[in-house]
Amino acid sequence: MRLLILVDTYVPARISAALQMHDLALEFVRQGHRPTAVVPAPDLDRAWIIEDLDGVEVLRVKALRTKDVGHVRRALAELLLPLFLLRGLSNSPLAGESWDGVVWYSPTIFLGPMVRLLKRRLGIKGYLILRDLFPDWAVDAGILRRGLVYRFFKRIERYQYGVADVIGVQTPGNVPLVKTMAARGNARIEVLNNWLSEPSVRRSSISLAATALAGKTIFVYAGNMGVAQGMDYLLQLAFELRDRRDVGFLFVGRGTEAVRLREYSALHELRHVLFMGEIDSNEIPGLLAQCHVGMIALDPRHTTHNIPGKFLAYLRAGLPVLARINAGNDLEQVIHAEGVGYVCTDASEEALCQMAEKLLNTPRLREQMASRGRALAAREYSSSGAVQKIISGLGKS
Numbered sequence: 001m002r003l004l005i006l007v008d009t010y011v012p013a014r015i016s017a018a019l020q021m022h023d024l025a026l027e028f029v030r031q032g033h034r035p036t037a038v039v040p041a042p043d044l045d046r047a048w049i050i051e052d053l054d055g056v057e058v059l060r061v062k063a064l065r066t067k068d069v070g071h072v073r074r075a076l077a078e079l080l081l082p083l084f085l086l087r088g089l090s091n092s093p094l095a096g097e098s099w100d101g102v103v104w105y106s107p108t109i110f111l112g113p114m115v116r117l118l119k120r121r122l123g124i125k126g127y128l129i130l131r132d133l134f135p136d137w138a139v140d141a142g143i144l145r146r147g148l149v150y151r152f153f154k155r156i157e158r159y160q161y162g163v164a165d166v167i168g169v170q171t172p173g174n175v176p177l178v179k180t181m182a183a184r185g186n187a188r189i190e191v192l193n194n195w196l197s198e199p200s201v202r203r204s205s206i207s208l209a210a211t212a213l214a215g216k217t218i219f220v221y222a223g224n225m226g227v228a229q230g231m232d233y234l235l236q237l238a239f240e241l242r243d244r245r246d247v248g249f250l251f252v253g254r255g256t257e258a259v260r261l262r263e264y265s266a267l268h269e270l271r272h273v274l275f276m277g278e279i280d281s282n283e284i285p286g287l288l289a290q291c292h293v294g295m296i297a298l299d300p301r302h303t304t305h306n307i308p309g310k311f312l313a314y315l316r317a318g319l320p321v322l323a324r325i326n327a328g329n330d331l332e333q334v335i336h337a338e339g340v341g342y343v344c345t346d347a348s349e350e351a352l353c354q355m356a357e358k359l360l361n362t363p364r365l366r367e368q369m370a371s372r373g374r375a376l377a378a379r380e381y382s383s384s385g386a387v388q389k390i391i392s393g394l395g396k397s
């Protein structure tokens with residue numbers, strides 16, 4: 001199939017959506033399909049550019065910046081994003097091309113108008129990869145109130161659902177939530193697990209043996225550090241374990257909370273805590289191979305379900321998981337049922353600390369959890385399985 005992929009970020013950006021969608025595009029190529037990714041490029045010095053990236057055709061289009069800007073500027077930029085992408089596509093050599101299906105990623109929630117136009121013009125189906133239930137998660141996290149702005153975003157969200165033929169959500173728990181919001185459309189709602197390919201290289205230029213964490217059992221968090229993650233619980237855990245000389249904490253990534261977290265660590269003189277900025281995705285497997293436990297944090301106020309990409313990265317790397325997440329999240333059941341780590345869903349700092357100490361004190365337990373995690377990743381979270389499900393949803397097998 002000739003496929004059009006729409007996403008608001010793409011490699012070389014290092015955030016999870018960019019990495020996931022490039023990984024998916026590569027798998028489309030491996031399975032004999034021809035994907036074209038259409039993505040915004042705010043730093044581009046021309047209207048558009050076409051690249052071949054690892055065998056994937058990528059059309060980069062000049063657009064407004066949507067990352068690392070204020071909430072108002074971001075909302076405006078995302079609202080205008082489909083116009084910029086359509087203009088770039090129409091002005092490029094790809095304007096007269098046809099495709100067999102369109103696949104788009106949410107967030108952002110604003111690509112619905114572009115998808116609707118393409119579907120009508122080309123007579124094709126659309127598959128929505130839905131990862132976050134915005135704006136509801138923003139309300140849960142206290143970023144947004146249920147006022148006029150919220151209602152505006154809800155209308156955009158429902159419009160997007162109405163455009164889709166198939167909507168792939170992260171977990172079974174999100175199926176009834178999305179069915180309710182997509183009731184006016186004809187979309188089929190199904191579970192599309194997150195995916196991650198086995199890394200081809202595990203080397204890393206970053207050596208933790210040359211840092212203050214050398215020789216310690218290292219708990220690592222690799223990913224976005226924003227409001228939605230509720231990172232304070234992990235820093236508090238590091239504070240509680242500050243007197244143990246055998247443990248270290250590594251935080252890797254970027255986000256709105258990163259500076260504040262660094263300041264907390266410095267204020268409390270947490271010398272066993274190390275922060276690193278965002279690193280190249282090729283470095284992550286090698287870095288994780290030097291660690292012992294992978295940490296996950298989700299704000300406990302969330303009412304939706306989420307399987308973070310970092311969870312898959314930890315499984316692939318053979319790391320048991322220590323998670324502090326919202327109660328009722330499907331991820332809790334996955335971790336418990338598969339025996340790949342410990343998960344805490346209450347506000348008890350003591351409970352999370354006890355779980356961490358069990359992992360610290362029992363290397364054999366970590367090894368058993370690691371083995372089960374690798375098997376789980378191979379069985380349930382492969383890019384190959386994701387591509388097969390999307391192709392099936394678009395009407396061809």
